Amino acid sequence: MHAPQRSAGAAIEIRKASKHYGIFTALKDIDLHIRPGEFMTLLGPSGSGKTTTLNLIAGFTDISSGTLDIGGKSVTGLPSHKRNIGVVFQHYALFPHMTVGKNVAYPLALRGIKGEDREKRAKRALDMVKMADFAHRYPNELSGGQQQRVALARALVFDPPLLLMDEPLGALDKKLREWLQLEIKRIHRELGTTFVYVTHDQEEALVLSDRIAVFNGGRIEQIGTGRELYDHPATLFVGRFIGESTVLRGAAELSGNDTVMTIGDQKVLAHGRLAGDARPVILLRPERVALKRPGADAVSGENRLSGTIVEAIYLGSASKYEVKLKDGTVAVVRSPLGATDFAIGDVADVAFTPADLILLPDDASADVTLT
């Protein structure tokens, strides 16, 4: 038994929560339910409200309106030091005047745990993040990744039912980040603690999370598993934020229960129609479209848009193409190995069936927020 004891994770229930700073509204009426033991990621661009939500849960700020329950109890007005929540910060926040061992033992000392018991539990937490050999070092003698592992041990050493992480890997390089992601996932599995993780990195969110809440402009756009968000985005913002995509815009008309969109001088058929009178757009995933020689390999019912290859990138496991369509849109296509090779300048058709496309209401703010 290396890790601290398995703890029952706490549930979080946020209802109609808003947060205002003066006239600025950081959060507008968010509802978020996090299950015990779940790994929930709050994903969104900077200023979208994800960190504000984390600060509300941690007790660093108070909600302006709405309710917040942790473990079935309202925590409104409860200061952060009484909430018994582990927090890991992007800036590590290790105490520079204490050794690694002292840092990790600090929360235990605050809880009146003394002597051998304290030593043992601190060591166990450091073992869990593989930092036990560094107990006598000072934080500034460690690398960023090592510091963050110590911070993680410190946030977990008192067996909190809930761990909050605010972009913990944001300051680290890619290789280290990927390795620590797996470490965090392993620790989550071993402990059963509820993890709430803030990031703006959608790949990181997909790697780590049971579910993801996508934030935009102080609201939650969608909550779901990575697969749900990727395959069935509820909004254009979510569709564009998670994974790569191509957005097709054009004049749309209804044809029975289908939608037909004109792009350049070609028509695209999409099954279904949008509720209300929102302007529809079409979202394409790079691996759900195929690149074909003009007119060749026709499949009945498929949509084809002709264009010119403007970029061809060999990725090892696949090839990625950028195709400039007639209306100027650049479509991204990912072809598996073994598919026909194309070179820059080639004329090609982007082909996809109505089942491969996603029909969404247009939202100009999705473009603004993402660029």
Place this chain on the structure above:
Amino acid sequence: MRPRGPVWLAAPAVLVLLLVLAYPLAIVVWRSFTDPAVGFDNYVWFFQSAVNRTVLQRTFVVAAWVTLVSLICAYPYAYAMTIVGKNVRLVLILCVLVPFWLSGVVRTLAWVILLQDSGVINSILRGLGLSPVKLIRTLPGVIIGMTQVLLPFMILPIYSVMRGIDTRLLQAARSLGAKPWRAFLQIYVPLSLPGVYAGVIIVFILSLGFYITPALLGGPRSTMLSSLVQNQVLSLLNWGRGGAMGVVLLVATFVLLAIAAPLMRQKHSSTRREA
């Protein structure tokens, strides 16, 4: 290995230091052993005189008091400077700096007006129906005046260290379960200590050699060593004895610093960076 520029670039600075610091100091030390006769006569005289011994002791006691009172005033003041808004901070900084820019003599004379028997403080006390307090030409009067003059030297180093403390560490401490005051005492205060040490050393050493303020605010019973030096050198033209006093003060200061330094260094070890 740290990159190093050519050593000779430091030559002008070293030359100036030798000329204006080391050379006069060497003369003082030399004279204390040779003027009027070669030997330890000046030192023997200094330690045989009960008055001298008392004044030496008093000088250190006053310096210690001034340091303590400055620290008590400066620490909360410097802390306030770090947490207030921009405009208030500017006012607080000006409150420290404007008196600092005024000559010490002017400020001391202002204290004479405030502290004297018929001065502002005693008028207020009388107005409140309280009995007046003897402040001028007393040790407390000297300590008050010196503290006010030296306060910037305590506030500024403490403030500059406090400004660099990451207050998010306090937030982290609270998230780990620390009550606000505990987080302050266990995280903030230790991190501010380098500034405290710097301020304490500066104020203490400046106090030891303070002349104008104790001379104007003090009386015969609050004479400090610098007044005795002035008396020997300027009134009695006895450079040897004056020099010996200076050397005694210097050595005593070094001894105190040598005792304090290891204590301070130990607490600093955390901020040491290993390459």
